[in-house]
Amino acid sequence: MSFDPRTGAAWETPPDSTPDEVDDTVAAAVAAADDLAGATPDERAGWLEAIADTIKDHKGELADKADEEVALGLPRLTGECGRAADAIRFYASVVREGGWLDAAIDHGPPDLRRVNVPLGPVAVFGASNFPFGFGVLGHDTATALATGCPVIAKAHPAHPRLSAALAGLAVRALDEAGAPAGSFGLVSGFAAGQRLVGHPGIRAVAFTGSQRGGLALWRQAAERDEAIPVFAEMGTVNAAVVTPNGTDKFDENGFVGSFTLGMGQFCTKPGLLIAPEGVAERVAAALENNPPHGWLLTEQIAESFTGGVRELEKAGARPIARTPASGTGWQAQPAILAVTPAELRRNPVLLEELFGPVALVVEYASRAELDEVIAMLPGSLATAVHGDEGDPDLPGLVGKLSRRCGRVVVNGWPTGVAMGWAQQHGGPWPATTSPAHSSVGAAAPRRFLRPVTFQGVPDAALPPAVRNSNPWHLPRRVDGVLEQ
Amino acid sequence: MSFDPRTGAAWETPPDSTPDEVDDTVAAAVAAADDLAGATPDERAGWLEAIADTIKDHKGELADKADEEVALGLPRLTGECGRAADAIRFYASVVREGGWLDAAIDHGPPDLRRVNVPLGPVAVFGASNFPFGFGVLGHDTATALATGCPVIAKAHPAHPRLSAALAGLAVRALDEAGAPAGSFGLVSGFAAGQRLVGHPGIRAVAFTGSQRGGLALWRQAAERDEAIPVFAEMGTVNAAVVTPNGTDKFDENGFVGSFTLGMGQFCTKPGLLIAPEGVAERVAAALENNPPHGWLLTEQIAESFTGGVRELEKAGARPIARTPASGTGWQAQPAILAVTPAELRRNPVLLEELFGPVALVVEYASRAELDEVIAMLPGSLATAVHGDEGDPDLPGLVGKLSRRCGRVVVNGWPTGVAMGWAQQHGGPWPATTSPAHSSVGAAAPRRFLRPVTFQGVPDAALPPAVRNSNPWHLPRRVDGVLEQ
Numbered sequence: 001m002s003f004d005p006r007t008g009a010a011w012e013t014p015p016d017s018t019p020d021e022v023d024d025t026v027a028a029a030v031a032a033a034d035d036l037a038g039a040t041p042d043e044r045a046g047w048l049e050a051i052a053d054t055i056k057d058h059k060g061e062l063a064d065k066a067d068e069e070v071a072l073g074l075p076r077l078t079g080e081c082g083r084a085a086d087a088i089r090f091y092a093s094v095v096r097e098g099g100w101l102d103a104a105i106d107h108g109p110p111d112l113r114r115v116n117v118p119l120g121p122v123a124v125f126g127a128s129n130f131p132f133g134f135g136v137l138g139h140d141t142a143t144a145l146a147t148g149c150p151v152i153a154k155a156h157p158a159h160p161r162l163s164a165a166l167a168g169l170a171v172r173a174l175d176e177a178g179a180p181a182g183s184f185g186l187v188s189g190f191a192a193g194q195r196l197v198g199h200p201g202i203r204a205v206a207f208t209g210s211q212r213g214g215l216a217l218w219r220q221a222a223e224r225d226e227a228i229p230v231f232a233e234m235g236t237v238n239a240a241v242v243t244p245n246g247t248d249k250f251d252e253n254g255f256v257g258s259f260t261l262g263m264g265q266f267c268t269k270p271g272l273l274i275a276p277e278g279v280a281e282r283v284a285a286a287l288e289n290n291p292p293h294g295w296l297l298t299e300q301i302a303e304s305f306t307g308g309v310r311e312l313e314k315a316g317a318r319p320i321a322r323t324p325a326s327g328t329g330w331q332a333q334p335a336i337l338a339v340t341p342a343e344l345r346r347n348p349v350l351l352e353e354l355f356g357p358v359a360l361v362v363e364y365a366s367r368a369e370l371d372e373v374i375a376m377l378p379g380s381l382a383t384a385v386h387g388d389e390g391d392p393d394l395p396g397l398v399g400k401l402s403r404r405c406g407r408v409v410v411n412g413w414p415t416g417v418a419m420g421w422a423q424q425h426g427g428p429w430p431a432t433t434s435p436a437h438s439s440v441g442a443a444a445p446r447r448f449l450r451p452v453t454f455q456g457v458p459d460a461a462l463p464p465a466v467r468n469s470n471p472w473h474l475p476r477r478v479d480g481v482l483e484q
Numbered sequence: 485m486s487f488d489p490r491t492g493a494a495w496e497t498p499p500d501s502t503p504d505e506v507d508d509t510v511a512a513a514v515a516a517a518d519d520l521a522g523a524t525p526d527e528r529a530g531w532l533e534a535i536a537d538t539i540k541d542h543k544g545e546l547a548d549k550a551d552e553e554v555a556l557g558l559p560r561l562t563g564e565c566g567r568a569a570d571a572i573r574f575y576a577s578v579v580r581e582g583g584w585l586d587a588a589i590d591h592g593p594p595d596l597r598r599v600n601v602p603l604g605p606v607a608v609f610g611a612s613n614f615p616f617g618f619g620v621l622g623h624d625t626a627t628a629l630a631t632g633c634p635v636i637a638k639a640h641p642a643h644p645r646l647s648a649a650l651a652g653l654a655v656r657a658l659d660e661a662g663a664p665a666g667s668f669g670l671v672s673g674f675a676a677g678q679r680l681v682g683h684p685g686i687r688a689v690a691f692t693g694s695q696r697g698g699l700a701l702w703r704q705a706a707e708r709d710e711a712i713p714v715f716a717e718m719g720t721v722n723a724a725v726v727t728p729n730g731t732d733k734f735d736e737n738g739f740v741g742s743f744t745l746g747m748g749q750f751c752t753k754p755g756l757l758i759a760p761e762g763v764a765e766r767v768a769a770a771l772e773n774n775p776p777h778g779w780l781l782t783e784q785i786a787e788s789f790t791g792g793v794r795e796l797e798k799a800g801a802r803p804i805a806r807t808p809a810s811g812t813g814w815q816a817q818p819a820i821l822a823v824t825p826a827e828l829r830r831n832p833v834l835l836e837e838l839f840g841p842v843a844l845v846v847e848y849a850s851r852a853e854l855d856e857v858i859a860m861l862p863g864s865l866a867t868a869v870h871g872d873e874g875d876p877d878l879p880g881l882v883g884k885l886s887r888r889c890g891r892v893v894v895n896g897w898p899t900g901v902a903m904g905w906a907q908q909h910g911g912p913w914p915a916t917t918s919p920a921h922s923s924v925g926a927a928a929p930r931r932f933l934r935p936v937t938f939q940g941v942p943d944a945a946l947p948p949a950v951r952n953s954n955p956w957h958l959p960r961r962v963d964g965v966l967e968q
Contacts, residue, residue, distance in 0.1 A: 097964070099961075104926075106902075106906040108902065110896065110900075112902060114907070117887075219706075226862075378710075379710070390942075394944075395945040398941055398946075402936045402938070403601075405936070406934070406935070406936060406937065407939055408936065408937075408939065409939040410942065411940055412594065418590075420964075421961050421963070422937060422961070423590070423598065423937055424936060426935075428710075428934065429712070430710070433711070434713070435603070436713070436934050443586075446920070447920075450890070451890070451910075451922065451927065452908060453908035454882070454891075454894075455896060456893055457892065458874075461878045461883075461894070462882075463886075475966060477583075477906070480581070480904075
């Protein structure tokens with residue numbers, strides 16, 4: 001069962017997968033693995049493009065279906081759906097470029113040839129808040145397929161009907177494009193997800209969502225007979241800093257817009273604003289002048305939000321602005337709370353992420369106090385600094401914040417995650433379980449690869465990527481020198 | 485206390501580190517981290533070269549000291565010491581080349597610039613069997629320093645006096661070369677090692693050694709408040725296959741030489757030979773005609789070896805050759821045992837690594853039976869295939885084996901691990917805790933890095949690696965195109 005967040009009315013949803021169905025889906029993925037791994041970059045790129053095309057072709061109906069289950073509104077969902085298709089196309093171009101294979105040849109002796117190979121079937125657990133970008137056909141699925149790994153996605157309990165619709169489109173598109181049967185599969189239900197992560201046929205897990213969910217999968221995977229990597233990208237507090245001289249330039253409406261975007265349901269939501277004195281009042285007024293309207297994704301998220309705000313208050317945070325809830329369905333009262341640096345130090349709970357439209361403001365009295373607050377920050381996906389280009393504090397703050405996150409934004413907000421070659425969407429624990437990896441951008445496929453070196457292997461027995469003739473026209477490092 | 489393996493006589497060794505000493509060593513590393521991270525590639529390469537120089541300058545006395553504690557003999561230890569210094573020089577050249585920084589610029593909008601940054605202080609746990617290559621100044625320490633991570637090594641209980649001597653040389657060389665104080669430190673004792681892994685200042689762990697030791701550290705690191713990556717490279721069974729048509733070309737003396745090299749104390753020892761019928765007799769004769777002579781590294785390894793051989797026999801393996809033990813000190817009786825494919829299937833213990841001069845031979849009756857045995861193999865660091873260049877079975881076997889290891893060798897043995905750009909020393913679980921990484925070669929520094937993206941950051945506030953002027957002359961990917 002899923003629900004309309006606007007009313008709480010239930011939708012009928014596909015039944016949970018049985019244990020046998022899970023096993024059959026994994027068996028099909030395992031059977032597809034060698035063919036998928038052996039496909040040329042061009043073939044794989046074509047399969048990705050087929051998925052992108054079908055998503056684009058069905059954008060309208062997919063956005064409608066998504067809106068029924070997540071209530072994020074058609075403009076946002078149509079846009080997200082289109083961007084998800086664009087992202088898959090981008091990954092197709094990355095696959096064709098071939099640098100991700102990291103092919104290297106040392107003529108030796110000994111003759112050594114290294115190339116990345118796919119890990120094998122990947123289980124993908126998408127997020128509630130991005131039903132397209134981080135759903136069953138989001139970045140994780142696209143990048144795993146890109147590297148030649150079959151994917152089994154778990155339908156998200158917040159949007160199981162959309163998950164089924166997307167999976168149906170992908171299976172058809174892959175089949176029509178000539179991809180091996182079993183390249184993509186879907187399972188439904190909590191128990192099915194657990195069975196998947198414990199299944200010997202699954203070789204890696206990708207997860208986007210809450211700390212609790214991500215760490216549970218991470219622990220389960222570590223307890224297998226053969227432990228497997230879990231790439232969990234989890235929501236974080238993503239502090240934004242206003243420099244001591246930055247208050248004039250600081251845009252309080254931008255902050256409110258960012259932390260209430262999608263009703264605060266972004267893993268990159270700026271949940272903590274660290275600013276000189278006087279800024280708290282401005283952001284409080286901005287929220288009250290511009291109250292966001294919307295719903296939370298699930299009843300559980302709505303309950304966690306309300307309970308979480310109460311916990312923050314108990315821990316010493318004082319509400320300085322609060323706007324009305326929607327009045328129906330899975331509701332939230334958007335709010336800003338103020339805390340002192342001393343309270344932050346005493347109550348680590350104040351530095352935990354709270355999913356939904358709430359932010360804390362902490363005002364600092366001196367640069368020393370600002371540094372002290374930064375030193376308390378847990379690992380985050382992203383952080384932001386606001387100050388003039390020539391602000392003398394800017395380089396030092398960018399440096400300090402870069403040690404605590406995967407991305408530092410100057411004079412912008414962490415909520416938007418652009419696609420590209422230089423993107424990093426990840427970060428130090430507890431932002432991810434694997435700080436070396438990104439779940440968005442050209443580096444994202446690397447999660448699903450491992451290198452193999454072939455020593456003294458005759459040319460005909462080598463994988464094409466490292467044969468003498470370079471049949472895939474890859475950039476390769478030959479005797480230490482990069483050749484394109 | 486450490487021991488002379490030849491006689492069992494005890495050496496006096498430095499005392500264990502106290503908890504305060506561990507904390508002070510970590511505090512010094514933490515204090516050094518920013519300076520080390522901020523150093524140019526040239527500076528860091530110079531520091532590595534200073535360590536390499538001092539090792540080379542003291543090669544004779546270091547080899548003597550090592551031989552007292554590990555009894556691997558001066559020719560091997562002198563050679564290993566020189567190669568360890570060469571490896572450090574190689575990493576210096578890798579640092580200067582700069583590709584490991586993986587610098588990328590998307591001009592956007594938004595303007596995104598990604599570069600790898602060091603994780604911070606790394607704890608290094610070396611191995612008993614390679615006191616130089618995988619000792620306190622081995623590949624792990626060199627590659628962590630290369631990336632700008634301070635290192636705290638734990639003295640190995642099998643060679644604590646050598647560990648102290650090497651650490652003393654490194655601290656002096658780094659100091660004279662101008663590296664920040666605290667860049668390298670040493671702690672001693674089991675409790676000190678545990679304290680190190682649990683210390684919030686430590687940001688990653690590198691380990692080389694047994695499954696038991698590696699997995700214990702991996703579990704401890706996962707239970708921290710902030711979990712940290714553990715890169716454990718652990719000994720494996722490293723199967724060698726003779727193709728159905730390969731018996732003529734197969735060199736039984738090569739096999740015996742490889743599995744008894746260093747008294748079988750290599751993590752890449754070929755512990756299982758999978759061959760057509762008739763090969764077992766040949767390898768048995770080869771061992772008996774050429775009995776190896778030497779000692780095991782520690783009393784515990786000697787006891788595990790003797791007990792382990794007994795376990796193999798209990799599990800159905802039949803001794804087909806056994807040669808005399810040394811007669812004194814930490815002894816072992818080199819042996820070859822034979823098993824059937826059916827026994828392998830019944831007794832998974834037969835597929836576990838046994839450290840020391842022993843190998844199993846399994847004869848197969850058909851290609852189908854060969855494939856069945858290969859399908860049972862656990863993850864390994866390396867595997868080997870022996871057969872003619874034109875052998876029709878070669879490509880398929882290379883492919884199958886590549887799915888179960890980090891390196892496939894044709895007509896050679898896995899024991900030698902050459903340095904280079906295309907080397908991979910790692911592999912699927914349980915060979916390592918991180919199949920995407922290598923502990924030897926140009927890719928080894930990647931373990932200690934994580935990417936950070938700078939979004940909209942003014943040039944002056946960017947790290948040098950991604951400034952417009954490219955002051956470090958790095959290869960960079962600009963708007964998706966690799967520029968050198």
